[in-house]
């Protein structure tokens with residue numbers, strides 16, 4: 001079977017540099033798997049897929065329940081409580097999926113914009129809907145406020161039946177969301193204590209929205225399983241998580257400050273958004289960490305390509321290369337060849353996109369921008385599960401190697417404290 005592969009040929013990293021860092025990486029990997037590193041009580045994601053148990057059946061029966069009742073559903077959540085589901089649904093259902101497939105999927109609770117919420121209410125008011133409210137802490141203000149508004153809408157629309165159309169994913173015991181859920185009898189799913197927000201896409205946080213959106217959850221779990229199995233290998237030369245973590249740390253130590261995750265498929269843009277939270281919150285602490293950024297090519301080659309090519313040499317690029325595309329188009333032949341493009345008529349767009357990638361990679365390499373390539377055979381649920389797992393494992397190894405705790409996010413509280421005090425919270 002084809003597999004996810006890592007190509008470091010354009011990374012400007014020598015064999016010797018890899019050799020030198022090997023022992024540190026292996027030690028970090030070992031700490032992680034033996035659960036001996038800092039915050040080891042937050043490493044439940046490593047084997048969650050083997051412990052999922054009844055949760056899977058319950059997700060499937062919730063999906064069955066809403067199947068004929070919903071034209072649309074809204075996922076309320078922020079950060080780790082929505083990015084993974086959004087990434088998965090967009091990557092699998094593809095561009096314009098809400099116009100093409102039912103149920104349509106909307107997101108709320110990820111901002112404080114009244115205008116966004118008002119428009120969303122207008123969009124869904126004539127549709128049959130249900131809600132999935134996701135918050136591990138159960139107290140996040142963006143999600144809680146949006147839930148206030150949409151709960152009211154649900155109650156006006158469905159009265160008592162609204163209780164059956166609201167699904168909650170939260171902590172087992174704690175938080176306001178848990179309380180309100182118990183009070184109203186909403187169907188509730190649990191985010192395990194030992195899995196933090198940005199590692200939670202593999203729990204009901206990601207799985208419930210994926211199931212409602214008709215993604216093949218079993219295949220996603222198979223991908224996770226395959227990742228868990230393959231990436232526990234402690235042989236550096238056989239484990240691409242170890243190699244990717246090594247490459248990032250080598251480049252960082254050499255003075256690179258920004259890692260850009262690049263993709264060439266618009267439907268994969270949100271994978272990069274999920275990845276940014278994963279690496280940003282995990283590694284950005286104690287004055288350390290690579291700044292995780294993302295660019296979408298070829299679109300952004302026409303805006304940011306200049307900087308990557310000739311700007312400050314603080315960047316390296318990691319390309320998510322989807323090798324086979326399911327849908328494609330062929331360039332039509334034109335009798336008059338008014339744009340001079342007949343020389344590529346008959347060629348699939350995927351071929352041209354691939355050549356754009358190769359040309360860009362060469363150009364950036366000539367501009368001394370190190371390039372890492374992660375090859376994904378195709379974008380389906382299986383490889384999506386595996387790539388999520390690949391990034392989570394790589395991130396934890398990378399964080400331990402850099403001597404930080406990859407499972408906390410103390411800095412995020414700072415803005416919240418100020419905001420609450422400005423709002424007059426007592």
Ligand SMILES: O=P(O)(O)OC[C@H]1O[C@H](O)[C@H](O)[C@@H](O)[C@@H]1O
Nearest residue numbers: 079080081135136137140197412
């Ligand atoms: O799931 P919640 O508790 O609502 O948290 C949602 C998000 O917000 C927080 O501020 C954290 O920085 C994130 O790590 C988390 O994913």
